[in-house]
Amino acid sequence: MTTIYEVEHLHQPDGWLSPGYVDVGADGVILSVSGQRPQGKPVERLRGFGVPGLSNLHSHAFQRALAGRTEFVTAARAEDNLWTWRKEMYRMVDRLTPDTYEAVAAQVYLEMLRFGMTAVCEFHYVHHLAGGGRNPNPAEMSDRLIAAASRTGLGLTLLPVLYAHGGIGKPVEETQKRFVHPVDDYLRLIDTLRSRRAANRNLRVGLALHSLRAVTPDEAHAALAGMKAMDPQARLHIHVSETTHEVAEVEAGLGARPVQWLIDNVDLNDQWCLVHATHLDASEIAGAAASGAVVGICPLTEATMGDGFFPLVEYHGAGGAWGIGTDSHYSTSTAEELRILECGKRLELRRRNVIARPEGGAEVHSGRLLFDTALAGGERASGQGGGAIVAGRRADLVMLDPDATPLLGHGPETVLDGWILGGTENPVRDVMVAGRWVIRDGRHPQEAAIRDGYRAAAATLFG
Ligand SMILES: [Zn+2]
The missing domain is CATH 3.20.20.140 (Metal-dependent hydrolases)
Incomplete structure (x- = not known):
């Protein structure tokens, strides 16, 4: 079972695909990347800018x-x-x-x-x-x-x-x-x-x-x-x-x-x-x-x-x-x-x-x-095996929200200038590691428990 994502703007080593189609295998590795929509297969649409982790x-x-x-x-x-x-x-x-x-x-x-x-x-x-x-x-x-x-x-x-x-x-x-x-x-x-x-x-x-x-x-x-x-x-x-x-x-x-x-x-x-x-x-x-x-x-x-x-x-x-x-x-x-x-x-x-x-x-x-x-x-x-959204690499995908203030009005040409040099609001919306979403809409399923654990640790270490 594979999942095909249609990414509105997809970072590539030599530019961008708009849109780009990424086929992710069940093992979390990218099977293919293309600018052409695969025929007869369902796709999940992702709005915004997809960059490698x-x-x-x-x-x-x-x-x-x-x-x-x-x-x-x-x-x-x-x-x-x-x-x-x-x-x-x-x-x-x-x-x-x-x-x-x-x-x-x-x-x-x-x-x-x-x-x-x-x-x-x-x-x-x-x-x-x-x-x-x-x-x-x-x-x-x-x-x-x-x-x-x-x-x-x-x-x-x-x-x-x-x-x-x-x-x-x-x-x-x-x-x-x-x-x-x-x-x-x-x-x-x-x-x-x-x-x-x-x-x-x-x-x-x-x-x-x-x-x-x-x-x-x-x-x-x-x-x-x-x-x-x-x-x-x-x-x-x-x-x-x-x-x-x-x-x-x-x-x-x-x-x-x-x-x-x-x-x-x-x-x-x-x-x-x-x-x-x-x-x-x-x-x-x-x-x-x-x-x-x-x-x-x-x-x-x-x-x-x-x-x-x-x-x-x-x-x-x-x-x-x-x-x-x-x-x-x-x-x-x-x-x-x-x-x-x-x-x-x-x-x-x-x-x-x-x-x-x-x-x-x-x-x-x-x-x-x-x-x-x-x-x-x-x-x-x-040596993690990611670093680029191309076939054969691990499917690590970071979606940047085009509605985040530093990215408003930016297209692919300048979006990374907007993120890296153009503002403090964090535009990272979704994060995939090895084909699995670990953050969606800015939320991690364990964030409250992890934060509570950190609060208790900090109190022990510095109390
Ligand atoms: Zn060090």
């Missing part, structure tokens, strides 16, 4: 509950930055339980769906009990994330994080004991999680190295070899070059800047996602762009931390792939994240349309370019 390429779900709770200074913390923020974050980590971990994740995953994201790459490092004791089920915390994703319907690329040191040559701190695995235990966890895919077809499992500060070269190579033996195509993520402090520490400890070290020492390719990569020199920009790795820019999180600003124009100009992550979840809005990226650069460079370049006589639209680039980068980093 975006993969959010970096998330620490639990940090959703911390957003808005660290926006102050005191005499003891007059200089505030990523490292002082991390102290507050660790205070929360000390209180996290499997129940609160799942409740916060369900809330933030629902918020992602609401803004048109259909998958997330979860960079998951809170594995054990407070103090480092093992859960009876070593995969307990991972299983809670899988449960949150299943409950909301969001696709999940779960990236258990290998974490071993508190800095180069430094032991872990007390709070960090929750994060730590020997490499063998870590690979066993990945193996266990891969077995969970039988019950969840939207689950992918990849590898994450926390950073070059937290994992030695030997540990990194051992983990990568173990992952390759299980899945040669696995997605590989790492935090890298988020702050100048990190760049200096890695340069002193490993003899090269972090991204340069990766270029020189691992087979950097299109399986990799370099999360942040904020501080790059010219050689790193050229090497990372040529490798096919995706840079995971987390615009609003990096802004709130005062990390610095990714060299977007240079990297995009070098043909580098990039996507967006909502990381600490100061926002889960696709439009807001892309807007701060584009408009922040406009402020810095004092010009408009900073990455769009003319192609022949055609208009090149920034909203469309930002969305399409983040879409392709998100798919590459998540």
Whole structure:
């Protein structure tokens, strides 16, 4: 049994179909896309603009509950930055339980769906009990994330994080004991999680190295070899070059800047996602762009931390792939994240349309370019199998409401400029993941229960 949708305006990799007909198989995969109405078959009409679902390429779900709770200074913390923020974050980590971990994740995953994201790459490092004791089920915390994703319907690329040191040559701190695995235990966890895919077809499992500060070269190579033996195509993520402090520490400890070290020492390719990569020199920009790795820019999180600003124009100009992550979840809005990226650069460079370049006589639209680039980068980093509404891809479809204020009067040519750059009202009306509607008319069937669970978790964590 298949379902055929007639979408008033359907996003395609090279333009739009108006209308477009999408035939979705019972397995949630797109069978065909056409501009011609199939003869003799019923169709379901969808009004508005149908675009692919975006993969959010970096998330620490639990940090959703911390957003808005660290926006102050005191005499003891007059200089505030990523490292002082991390102290507050660790205070929360000390209180996290499997129940609160799942409740916060369900809330933030629902918020992602609401803004048109259909998958997330979860960079998951809170594995054990407070103090480092093992859960009876070593995969307990991972299983809670899988449960949150299943409950909301969001696709999940779960990236258990290998974490071993508190800095180069430094032991872990007390709070960090929750994060730590020997490499063998870590690979066993990945193996266990891969077995969970039988019950969840939207689950992918990849590898994450926390950073070059937290994992030695030997540990990194051992983990990568173990992952390759299980899945040669696995997605590989790492935090890298988020702050100048990190760049200096890695340069002193490993003899090269972090991204340069990766270029020189691992087979950097299109399986990799370099999360942040904020501080790059010219050689790193050229090497990372040529490798096919995706840079995971987390615009609003990096802004709130005062990390610095990714060299977007240079990297995009070098043909580098990039996507967006909502990381600490100061926002889960696709439009807001892309807007701060584009408009922040406009402020810095004092010009408009900073990455769009003319192609022949055609208009090149920034909203469309930002969305399409983040879409392709998100798919590459998540390996979810969506990212485009074409035959053979997973049927992830996001319907934008033409009656939402930012889209009023827009046609296909400018609708993504309207969404991404033209207003704050959220136009996402319906969201399909793998052929199944998870949000219709802005409603998710479990939203009240998920919100109640989040309210209770927040009260426990900060009460
Ligand atoms: Zn992160």
